[in-house]
Amino acid sequence: MTAVNRSIFDSVFSSSDLLFDDVEGYLPAVDTVAALEILKRWMAPKDQLYAPTDDVLRAAEYLRFFEDQLMAWYTDEFRLHFNKYAVPMLYVNERHADQQENARYIAQISNTLHDAHKHYFHPLTYLELSDDITDCFQRSFNALVCYSLPTPFFYRSLKDYFRCFPIISDYTTSIPICEGFYVAGLRDTVERALAETAVVEMEIHIKEQYTAEWALSVLEHFESWLTHHLTASLEALLGRKSQFRADLLAIGLGLLGNLRTNELFDIVVDYPDSTPALDDIKRCLRTPTERAKVVNSFQIACVKRLLHPGANTVDIVVAYLNTIRAFMILDPRGVLLAKISRPIRRYLKEREDTVGVIVAGMLGTDDTDLKVLHEELSQHGNKYAQNSHGEVDDLKDLNWCPDPIDAPLDFKHVGRANDMIGSLLSLYENKDVFVREFVVIFANRLLESEDYNIDQAVIHLELLKLRFGEQELLNLDIMIRDIAESKRVNSSLHGKSMEINTSSSSRPSTLWGGFNAKILSRLFWPNFNDVPFLIPQIIKDQADKYSQGFEKLKQGRKLRWLNHIGSVKVELELEDRSLDFVVTPEQASVIELFQHQPRLSLLEVTNQLQAKSDLALRAIRFWVSKGVLKDHGTQEDVFIVLERAEEKTNVNGGVVESFSSAAIQSTEEASSEEMRVYWSYIVGMLTNLGSMPLDRIQSFLRMLVPQDNPYTRSQDELQLFLDLMVEEEQLEVSGDGYRLKK
Amino acid sequence: MKVRIKEWNAVSIWHWNVSEDEVCGICRVHFDGTCPSCKYPGDDCPIIIGKCNHSFHMHCLLKWLELETSRGLCPMCRQPFQTLGEDEVITT
Numbered sequence: 001m002t003a004v005n006r007s008i009f010d011s012v013f014s015s016s017d018l019l020f021d022d023v024e025g026y027l028p029a030v031d032t033v034a035a036l037e038i039l040k041r042w043m044a045p046k047d048q049l050y051a052p053t054d055d056v057l058r059a060a061e062y063l064r065f066f067e068d069q070l071m072a073w074y075t076d077e078f079r080l081h082f083n084k085y086a087v088p089m090l091y092v093n094e095r096h097a098d099q100q101e102n103a104r105y106i107a108q109i110s111n112t113l114h115d116a117h118k119h120y121f122h123p124l125t126y127l128e129l130s131d132d133i134t135d136c137f138q139r140s141f142n143a144l145v146c147y148s149l150p151t152p153f154f155y156r157s158l159k160d161y162f163r164c165f166p167i168i169s170d171y172t173t174s175i176p177i178c179e180g181f182y183v184a185g186l187r188d189t190v191e192r193a194l195a196e197t198a199v200v201e202m203e204i205h206i207k208e209q210y211t212a213e214w215a216l217s218v219l220e221h222f223e224s225w226l227t228h229h230l231t232a233s234l235e236a237l238l239g240r241k242s243q244f245r246a247d248l249l250a251i252g253l254g255l256l257g258n259l260r261t262n263e264l265f266d267i268v269v270d271y272p273d274s275t276p277a278l279d280d281i282k283r284c285l286r287t288p289t290e291r292a293k294v295v296n297s298f299q300i301a302c303v304k305r306l307l308h309p310g311a312n313t314v315d316i317v318v319a320y321l322n323t324i325r326a327f328m329i330l331d332p333r334g335v336l337l338a339k340i341s342r343p344i345r346r347y348l349k350e351r352e353d354t355v356g357v358i359v360a361g362m363l364g365t366d367d368t369d370l371k372v373l374h375e376e377l378s379q380h381g382n383k384y385a386q387n388s389h390g391e392v393d394d395l396k397d398l399n400w401c402p403d404p405i406d407a408p409l410d411f412k413h414v415g416r417a418n419d420m421i422g423s424l425l426s427l428y429e430n431k432d433v434f435v436r437e438f439v440v441i442f443a444n445r446l447l448e449s450e451d452y453n454i455d456q457a458v459i460h461l462e463l464l465k466l467r468f469g470e471q472e473l474l475n476l477d478i479m480i481r482d483i484a485e486s487k488r489v490n491s492s493l494h495g496k497s498m499e500i501n502t503s504s505s506s507r508p509s510t511l512w513g514g515f516n517a518k519i520l521s522r523l524f525w526p527n528f529n530d531v532p533f534l535i536p537q538i539i540k541d542q543a544d545k546y547s548q549g550f551e552k553l554k555q556g557r558k559l560r561w562l563n564h565i566g567s568v569k570v571e572l573e574l575e576d577r578s579l580d581f582v583v584t585p586e587q588a589s590v591i592e593l594f595q596h597q598p599r600l601s602l603l604e605v606t607n608q609l610q611a612k613s614d615l616a617l618r619a620i621r622f623w624v625s626k627g628v629l630k631d632h633g634t635q636e637d638v639f640i641v642l643e644r645a646e647e648k649t650n651v652n653g654g655v656v657e658s659f660s661s662a663a664i665q666s667t668e669e670a671s672s673e674e675m676r677v678y679w680s681y682i683v684g685m686l687t688n689l690g691s692m693p694l695d696r697i698q699s700f701l702r703m704l705v706p707q708d709n710p711y712t713r714s715q716d717e718l719q720l721f722l723d724l725m726v727e728e729e730q731l732e733v734s735g736d737g738y739r740l741k742k
Numbered sequence: 743m744k745v746r747i748k749e750w751n752a753v754s755i756w757h758w759n760v761s762e763d764e765v766c767g768i769c770r771v772h773f774d775g776t777c778p779s780c781k782y783p784g785d786d787c788p789i790i791i792g793k794c795n796h797s798f799h800m801h802c803l804l805k806w807l808e809l810e811t812s813r814g815l816c817p818m819c820r821q822p823f824q825t826l827g828e829d830e831v832i833t834t
Contacts, residue, residue: 450751478782485784514749521783522755523775539750556789565753573744588747595745628743633802641743664827 006034035059036066043074043123046052046080052126074138077203078120086116087148089380099164103196106161109154110180113145117183142185142509155189162197174368178237198230199251206255214267214277219374220254224736225253257284261294278329278622285330288406292347294330295339302340307347318369320344321420328367333404335549349427363460367563370642376420377463421467424645430712435472436671438464442476444528445516447565452487454480468710486518493549513551518566519559527673531564535585536592572628575643586611594641602637675713675721681705682722683740686731691739694719758789760797768802769788777801792816793824 037060042052052060063070089112120141124134165174181190201643205225210218231245251637260267260281267274267281284293305311306319323344325336348354360372362377425431446457461476470477492513522528535543568588568641572579583591586609594600595609600608605616623629627645632638680703684698692700698715705711713721722738724730732741758773763771766789773789777799780787790800796818798806806812807823816823 076819447753450749474781481782514747515752516749517752518755520753520755521774522757523772523783525755528755536747539747539752543749543752543754546752550756554756554785554801556791557756558759559754562750563752566746566751568751569749571746571748575744576815584749585752588745590752592745592747595743598743643743 007077016648026292032062035062039063039070039127042072043070045079045119049119049593052123057126062130063127067129067133071137074123075137075368078141079144080146082116082120082148082382086112090149092156099160100580102160102162106157107177109149110177113184113525114180116145117141117369122192138185139435145186146183147187153187154741155193158190158193159197162193163200167194167201167233167302168239171237175239176234179239182239191238194234197254198234198248202226202230202248202252203255206252206259208255209447210259210261212266213269214263214274217276217280219253219280222252222256223249231283235337253284253286254290256539257281257290260295261290264294265305268322268326268431269319271326274326274331276322282330291336291406298340299343302344307343313348313351313353313644314361314370316344316348316351317354317357317361317424319370320348321424324420324423333407335404335407338408339446343491345427354427355433355437359434359441362464363441373421373424377467405603425467431713432470432712434716435468435475438473439479440526446479446483448567449483450491451482452518454483457483475524478521482520482524483518486520489519489550489553490516491555493546511545513544514540514569515539517543517559519545528562528565531586531611531615533563533589533609533615534587535563535589574641574645577645579626581626582621583622586615587619587622590616591623591628592624594639598641598643599632600639601635603637669715671713672721672724673715678705678711678713678721679725682725686738686740691737693737697722697738720731755798756784758797760789760791764797766799766802768798768806771799772803773797791826793826794819794821 002123014586027365034057038055042050042056045689090109102620115577129137156649161177162174165171167174181187206222210222226245226249230248234244235241260277260621263277264281271278281294285294306316313580320341323341324337327340328334330336355369361373364371364374425434426688428434441456447453457476457480461473461480463471464476494513534540542563547561550559551557553679562586567582568585570581570583570588570591571590572581581587589609590605593605597604601622602613603615605620606613609616624631624639628642629639630642681701681704682697685697687706698718701711701713701718722731726733726738731738755776760773762774766797767778770779771777774783776783776787780799788800789797789804791797794816796816798817803823805818806816806817814822
């Protein structure tokens with residue numbers, strides 16, 4: 001006990017050392033009454049502690065005759081004494097804002113109670129009281145302490161105190177104080193305060209040490225910290241071994257789980273670097289409530305940070321893939337994944353470019369994060385393809401087990417966690433959307449390749465076949481074959497091949513070597529928008545010759561030229577420079593016109609090309625942007641050739657058209673175009689039934705269209721088509737449905 | 743200015759020398775497509791034009807002619823089916 005504390009208590013209890021003065025006037029104990037008096041006089045609380053005299057000891061031998069009476073008196077005595085001297089020490093007027101003062105207050109209470117206990121129990125140590133009586137007195141003392149203490153106030157102060165002297169770092173100062181409370185029977189209160197403080201300190205520790213630490217598992221570190229720091233300090237403070245470590249660990253795991261749950265979105269984004277953190281979360285998740293919380297907070301984070309128009313589709317798909325893999329670590333049964341992936345999937349489905357992004361990723365065309373899809377496609381190939389339709393339970397599966405108890409209604413077994421492509425493909429009801437996208441991409445690529453090179457396409461096709469099946473990709477097969485066949489035809493028409501046509505006279509020997517063609521099977525390629533315009537006469541002659549050659553080579557077949565598709569290499573010789581370009585046919589045709597007349601108006605170009613004016617204008621703009629043509633300046637829509645490069649021409653200013661600008665219909669356009677097949681069915685049903693909502697039309701089409709060429713379009717596609725029909729004034733919207741326009 | 747075209751890569755589509763919208767009278771598939779038993783159009787799945795001016799996928803017609811009930815008749819006009827010679831021209 002410190003000197004300060006002693007000075008406070010000296011006035012009440014004085015020194016705690018024993019004094020051996022003979023108290024004057026003690027009578028020899030001759031009878032019980034006298035003995036009682038002697039004992040009373042010795043026991044009455046005084047400022048000093050006195051050792052018993054011989055008289056007292058002799059009187060104590062009569063104790064059994066008046067034990068109850070003596071103790072009843074002593075209890076009253078000590079109560080009075082306690083109320084008079086100790087209680088004022090326990091009260092303060094208001095809560096101490098200052099930590100120092102609060103600490104002094106706590107220490108004061110602890111010392112008061114400690115001393116009070118020592119003094120009041122001092123006489124009892126010399127008397128041979130029965131256990132009942134001792135217990136009773138002990139209880140009276142504890143009750144008095146409890147009653148006298150301003151409990152809620154004391155409890156708050158105690159917690160404040162522990163905040164000031166943390167359990168872990170500063171527990172040594174608190175040990176004697178705690179002991180003071182223990183002897184006064186306040187163990188429960190102190191333990192409660194300690195427990196609460198321990199939890200708070202744990203929380204701080206977790207927050208400070210483990211936030212955003214995902215690369216390593218922190219659980220081990222946490223457990224060792226708990227054992228060596230928190231538990232050790234607590235045991236020292238409580239003065240005994242206890243079973244609280246398990247409880248603390250449970251609470252700590254909960255807190256850690258909480259922290260990680262809130263961080264989950266970032267953890268998922270960080271996958272696979274954050275795998276250890278995911279393992280930690282898995283251990284922290286024990287109750288359904290915690291699992292529900294994970295789902296909830298992750299969904300909220302997703303909506304806030306991912307599923308909004310500002311996010312790139314590639315990023316969303318990448319995040320979705322990460323989510324799949326991360327949640328399969330968290331919950332291998334896939335229940336959590338099933339729950340959280342639903343909003344992401346729904347959102348991805350709504351995005352227009354999702355299919356394109358996935359397809360591009362699978363083909364590895366652009367260098368995005370989705371390259372993983374391409375890698376997976378090339379590595380695993382058909383590993384998962386077989387049971388891609390196997391959504392029904394396999395009755396022969398010996399490892400079958402029922403759906404988890406908390407699984408949502410439409411839960412599907414996610415046995416193929418690593419099947420990223422599969423999970424993306426399952427976004428849509430059927431694979432047709434992907435196949436259509438493949439057709440467009442392959443068409444663009446095959447048409448762009450200048451040297452009939454199909455190696456890359458063949459490799460991709462083979463990989464895709466493993467995943468999608470041969471039959472679905474027949475179109476691609478034919479497209480590639482068309483190009484290969486075109487190469488053969490092309491070289492034989494140019495006389496490079498020896499196999500066919502021995503009579504050299506019949507061969508169109510005048511075919512110009514620079515004219516190459518690709519010959520397509522039209523039904524198997526995407527629809528080509530028809531863009532009419534005239535190509536230069538010399539090229540047209542070549543094309544005609546080519547057609548003649550083809551008709552000779554392939555009996556009974558004819559060619560139709562798609563003038564607007566293809567590419568042209570031109571060299572422009574101007575007065576001061578010569579320029580090389582690879583351009584589209586219409587751009588080449590336009591510049592060819594300027595060869596003959598260096599000054600042409602838009603109208604003249606349009607007339608000579610027999611093209612629409614926007615096509616001509618776009619081609620002219622291209623040349624203007626390249627610094628070959630120039631606005632006349634004074635006359636509107638008249639362009640002149642720029643024979644001498646102007647220094648300050650707005651060379652890069654114009655809009656440079658991308659190459660195959662909409663030569664091929666977008667999938668969307670094409671699918672609406674294909675939907676026209678079903679138009680007669682729709683007209684039929686609307687004539688009979690009047691106005692019908694979208695979903696009924698959809699289900700009717702499913703039923704009505706003959707099964708040999710079943711109706712497989714999604715409702716979205718149908719809606720696009722119907723909206724197109726509304727635009728074309730064939731249909732009108734009435735209430736919640738469509739009806740024929742009268 | 744002189745424009746020199748160094749290379750012209752054109753694209754064309756082929757079609758059988760019949761009216762473009764016509765379909766095979768047997769399988770009802772477009773001539774430029776394939777008959778049900780073929781995979782690749784064009785050389786692999788040629789068409790055959792009869793003297794009666796009816797055209798079919800060759801495979802479709804051969805299958806039909808193999809049947810006894812066909813008695814070698816054109817399925818459309820029930821005249822004996824004869825193919826058009828190389829130099830003959832269809833008159834439509």
